[in-house]
Amino acid sequence: MVAEELGEVWCIVVAAGSGRRFGGAKQHVDLAGRSVLERSVATAREVCDGVVVCVAGTDDAEALRAAVHADRVVEGGASRSRSVANGLAAVPERAQVVLVHDAARPLASPELFRQVVAAVRAGADAAVPAVPVVDTIRSLDGPKVDRDRLRAVQTPQGFRAEVLRSAHHSGRDATDDASLVEEAGGTVVLIEGERTNLKITEPVDLDVATALLRRSASSVRATDLEHFEGHGADTAEGGS
Amino acid sequence: MVAEELGEVWCIVVAAGSGRRFGGAKQHVDLAGRSVLERSVATAREVCDGVVVCVAGTDDAEALRAAVHADRVVEGGASRSRSVANGLAAVPERAQVVLVHDAARPLASPELFRQVVAAVRAGADAAVPAVPVVDTIRSLDGPKVDRDRLRAVQTPQGFRAEVLRSAHHSGRDATDDASLVEEAGGTVVLIEGERTNLKITEPVDLDVATALLRRSASSVRATDLEHFEGHGADTAEGGS
Numbered sequence: 001m002v003a004e005e006l007g008e009v010w011c012i013v014v015a016a017g018s019g020r021r022f023g024g025a026k027q028h029v030d031l032a033g034r035s036v037l038e039r040s041v042a043t044a045r046e047v048c049d050g051v052v053v054c055v056a057g058t059d060d061a062e063a064l065r066a067a068v069h070a071d072r073v074v075e076g077g078a079s080r081s082r083s084v085a086n087g088l089a090a091v092p093e094r095a096q097v098v099l100v101h102d103a104a105r106p107l108a109s110p111e112l113f114r115q116v117v118a119a120v121r122a123g124a125d126a127a128v129p130a131v132p133v134v135d136t137i138r139s140l141d142g143p144k145v146d147r148d149r150l151r152a153v154q155t156p157q158g159f160r161a162e163v164l165r166s167a168h169h170s171g172r173d174a175t176d177d178a179s180l181v182e183e184a185g186g187t188v189v190l191i192e193g194e195r196t197n198l199k200i201t202e203p204v205d206l207d208v209a210t211a212l213l214r215r216s217a218s219s220v221r222a223t224d225l226e227h228f229e230g231h232g233a234d235t236a237e238g239g240s
Numbered sequence: 241m242v243a244e245e246l247g248e249v250w251c252i253v254v255a256a257g258s259g260r261r262f263g264g265a266k267q268h269v270d271l272a273g274r275s276v277l278e279r280s281v282a283t284a285r286e287v288c289d290g291v292v293v294c295v296a297g298t299d300d301a302e303a304l305r306a307a308v309h310a311d312r313v314v315e316g317g318a319s320r321s322r323s324v325a326n327g328l329a330a331v332p333e334r335a336q337v338v339l340v341h342d343a344a345r346p347l348a349s350p351e352l353f354r355q356v357v358a359a360v361r362a363g364a365d366a367a368v369p370a371v372p373v374v375d376t377i378r379s380l381d382g383p384k385v386d387r388d389r390l391r392a393v394q395t396p397q398g399f400r401a402e403v404l405r406s407a408h409h410s411g412r413d414a415t416d417d418a419s420l421v422e423e424a425g426g427t428v429v430l431i432e433g434e435r436t437n438l439k440i441t442e443p444v445d446l447d448v449a450t451a452l453l454r455r456s457a458s459s460v461r462a463t464d465l466e467h468f469e470g471h472g473a474d475t476a477e478g479g480s
């Protein structure tokens with residue numbers, strides 16, 4: 001999908017989390033017939049030349065690699081940053097763009113992956129999908145947080161390969177690779193994320209994800225919108 | 241439900257929004273057989289002595305009042321704060337606790353309403369349900385926002401009636417009544433909100449809400465958790 005002369009695009013899918021909030025290793029849980037991890041890898045494969053999966057303590061890496069159709073499986077590290085660094089070591093030198101994706105976001109669309117790659121191709125050191133924050137946000141350190149200035153950051157995040165490599169050479173820890181790049185002086189571009197790209201954090205999120213997959217499968221969106229507008233028409237608009 | 245000597249509890253359900261992100265007046269949309277507004281009012285009624293609904297430009301307030309089983313219906317104002325002030329004017333003087341609830345949060349549980357009331361009874365000027373922020377958050381004004389210090393604020397929010405009345409006398413505008421109270425020097429207590437208490441903002445949220453209602457109806461939670469732990473057991477834990 002990516003022209004040879006532009007260099008390869010690889011994706012590191014990070015599945016090394018302990019799933020503490022979940023009560024188990026959430027990436028192996030079934031989501032409408034396929035595991036969360038398998039879904040994340042499948043979408044990455046649609047867009048990238050290769051996929052490296054980082055998992056914590058797998059007994060049989062080859063069996064897992066085959067099961068989820070990844071190119072390589074590596075051991076996760078003691079922190080998210082270490083896991084990404086381990087994944088990065090398994091990405092071939094010829095890769096020019098590296099994406100980092102949370103296995104726990106199985107609903108990110110191939111289109112979102114493509115947009116992230118395109119933003120890096122266009123010159124950004126890092127490209128990060130982000131969505132506006134819907135809820136009112138308070139800080140425990142003081143009441144005022146201007147919601148309009150906040151963005152909720154998603155994955156996949158995309159990087160010029162050498163920028164990500166040098167950011168990880170610093171050995172610093174971060175929950176978010178874009179922050180590492182930024183601390184190292186790189187440019188980070190925000191692109192529009194997807195409201196449906198939820199992160200599977202608690203069991204209830206699996207039901208939500210299943211509902212979103214069904215919605216997507218039946219393509220009811222256009223019909224729904226007509227229905228809503230029909231309802232809206234008999235009620236006045238405006239107000240707060 | 242509330243002892244007479246402690247004064248009445250009333251709830252203002254704010255449905256005056258234009259639903260710009262929704263493409264229609266979202267509060268009248270059907271959610272699994274009942275409108276979003278009707279569901280929010282019904283939960284408020286389980287816990288409160290009376291419910292005032294604020295809507296924008298209703299042609300027949302009495303018909304709407306009867307349809308959603310509210311005690312009173314008032315016109316929304318030009319801003320959220322004005323809508324709440326209009327609602328407050330329709331709350332009887334004898335109310336000692338006033339809740340403010342977004343109609344667009346039809347899944348808030350009666351238990352959450354009760355906890356908010358209890359926190360005000362226990363002495364807070366305002367009680368606000370809030371949940372930890374799951375996503376990494378960036379500020380457009382600078383990269384670093386410590387997610388662990390942020391909370392996403394929900395409704396219902398509860399207030400000592402005289403505190404809310406005097407905060408609204410200031411005539412200031414806020415998206416969040418607790419902020420008004422805080423600016424006026426009142427004490428605001430955060431209580432634990434509900435992950436499932438989502439705000440219906442876009443059409444996709446209706447599918448999510450429907451899925452959550454089904455889940456709640458079938459009480460599958462305990463079974464699901466066992467299932468997840470079973471899966472977790474054959475995979476190693478730890479890592480990032």
